[in-house]
Amino acid sequence: MTTTPRSSPSVHGLGAPVPGGVADRLTTDVLVVGGGLGGVAAALSALEAGRRVVLSEEYAWLGGQLTSQGVPLDEHSWVEQFGVTARYRRLRDGIRDYYRRCYPLTEEARGETALNPGNGMVSRLCAEPAVGVAVLEAMLAPHRAAGRLQVLQPAVPVRARTEGDRVRDVTLRLEGRGREVTVEADYVIDATELGDLLPLTGAEYVTGFESREQTGEPSAPEQAQPANQQAFSWCFVVDHVEGEDHTIDPPHDYEQWRTKQPDYWGAPMLSLTGPDPRTLETLTRTFTPHAQTADQVADQAQNPGDRELWTFRRILDRANFRPGAYPSDVVLVNWPMIDYLDGTLVDVDPEEALAHQAAARRQSLSMLYWLQTEAPRADGGKGFPGLRLRGDLTQGPDGLAMAPYIRESRRLLTVGTVTETDLSIEHKGHARPFTTHDSVGVGMYRVDLHPSTGGDNYLDIASTPFEIPLGILVPRRLENLLPAGKNVGTTHITNGAFRLHPVEWNIGEAAGSLAAFCLERAVTPRAVQATDGLLTEFQSVLTNTGVELHWPDVVGY
Incomplete structure (x- = not known):
């Protein structure tokens, strides 16, 4: 099956030229479409597991919400101690080290272990977008040099070919070059900002506000509102x-x-x-x-x-x-x-x-x-x-910024879903973390929904820390398509806690690691999620690469 997009790509900034040697057809282990934080994290985890990766990105900068969208890191209160992956910590440390190496800091600022270049009140690490780009590029550079990573940029997906329940290839348009490249991959990861591969592949997905009957969420409306989305x-x-x-x-x-x-x-x-x-x-x-x-x-x-x-x-x-x-x-x-x-x-x-x-x-x-x-x-x-x-x-x-700041995407229908009742302190009656047997990471943020296109004011719900279930990365039907951004199996409401920088990064890491694991073991993502032995083995792989699967037992949540 071949499908065509229902919406166009965003307006672009000027992009770096695609290498002249790019063939019209490429074959790789893992194709990551979308080079935001989730996409870069997915590519890194698959590469560091020994897999070949093609990574595409719509804009001239990798990094998505941190860079082309311009938004400094939104993080939880304990980020300097725990609650993020080791690779994400490498990104944070890299930003601070870049300022120490390249900028005329005062001696006092240079000596700050937790240097905050902007001293912004939104985050303990506020920095310029271009610095984030430089650090992300440095993290990928060894893999480019080894020939295991090919980056197509700027490029947008325009078609996908499926056979049965598998995605066979994705065709990307190289912006400004009048060319298309078709990439065949064993695993395809959708890390786009709006879930652009979901309609192209025929994946089942939802948009906007689900109904209360669909999710059981007390803050959901009586009727579904697909066009009611965050600004x-x-x-x-x-x-x-x-x-x-x-x-x-x-x-x-x-x-x-x-x-x-x-x-x-x-x-x-x-x-x-x-x-x-x-x-x-x-x-x-x-x-x-x-x-x-x-x-x-x-x-x-x-x-x-x-x-x-x-x-x-x-x-x-x-x-x-x-x-x-x-x-x-x-x-x-x-x-x-x-x-x-x-x-x-x-x-x-x-x-x-x-x-x-x-x-x-x-x-x-x-x-x-x-x-x-x-x-x-x-x-x-x-x-x-x-x-x-x-x-x-x-x-x-x-x-302005190179790209619009996106808060809400199409969301894949997956074997698991996180709902308001999983996270809401008021509903749960306590602030202890939400736990799940199939955890592939952790996150924390209040449910923070901005005003919406349907006329809703803010929706802010005090929420617990949470574990990220593998089930929200596993499609109900397609076998080799994985989400790596805001397109995971959350609801309109819980997306408000999952859309922030470190959670998107952790989701991307899990997706890239899962693709590599499935290739190594010749199993499907659905089998990993449903089989205790495979799940335990996969969780061990994540732990060994620095992914925290559980929140520590501390006082104060």
Whole structure:
């Protein structure tokens, strides 16, 4: 069976050229489609298990939400001690080491074991997107040199061929080159941001909000709402140079964005006022260029960190560097005000998807123009004309991030599903971790659903730490397709806890390791999940490569 896509790829930044020697047809052990965090982790784990890998990526940068989408690491409170994989820790350590090697840090900052280059309040490791790219490329470099890894970039999937319940090959379009490459692989891993391989392969999947009858979740609606999906955002980076005027031209529809106000927002979206994600009460934040966080430690369990927007997602704090090295801090804008609510990118006409992307960019540019011209200042004035759009640090269209920040994907129907009742502290009556016999890793984040295209406000549910079940990686039917991102077997609700950086990475590691394990043992993923002996053996493989399968027995969850 051959199928064609129902939606188009996203608008691209300029991509690195594909090597001239790429053949029109390739054969490999594992094909990973999508080079975000889950895709890179899947490729690394399969490569380090001795397998050949072809990795494709739509944008010029590998790394997805960390890099092309621009968003610094969203992590749990114990990340410096436990609760992530050894490979993910290599990524974190690599980012810190890159700053120590290449940047003019102060001696105090250089000596910080837990260096946070941006001192942002959202994460204990806030850094520039390009640094994440450099570290990920370095992690893959030995495998490129050995010839075990081939990267097709920028490339998007356009067709897939299946025979029975197996995916035989996937055809990728090499963007900007007028060519297609068909890759035949024993295992195909979908690590795309929107689950693009699911419709191409005929896989069974779900989108949007399931009904309460389908999932048994108390927060689910009575009727399923497939088109009701979390907002995506087009992030951007700014700094502030006092005395200079960097005001942009407003988008042609600026007045439309300036007055847009959902019923539950409490003010126009282009303002510093909006709903508190946890309480839903109307909250007015502050925006103070070069505000400092003093000795505060980023810990969203104690402090959401978003009351002062300058420091919320700051990715470079000039106080960490020698005096005069930088004229300004550098800040990533990923705030509620740029959540795009007017449509989805999943299973819509290609032209409609492109129109939504363009509108989302105009919404973000409108937010920047509002900050430059209308935002309230402490001195009673309006606007910060010294705000400078740093497109040089993101390399995306209109000076914004290279790619839209995606929160919700198509979700594969799998042999297991994690639901709200598995994670909700209120439902469970305690905060001890959710456990499962088929654990392939761990994660932790509140169920954090942003406003949706169906008109819903935030949904925030206090959640327990959790183990990642192998069952949410195993399709109900297809034998050799594995998910490695937001397309695993969660629900619309529990996706809000599984979509963050370290969980996506862990899922990707598990998928790549599972493909390699199945090839080595000549078994199927479904057999591994269902057979105690195989499952125990596979879990031992994961443990030996530094994957934590269980949360430690500590006080304080």
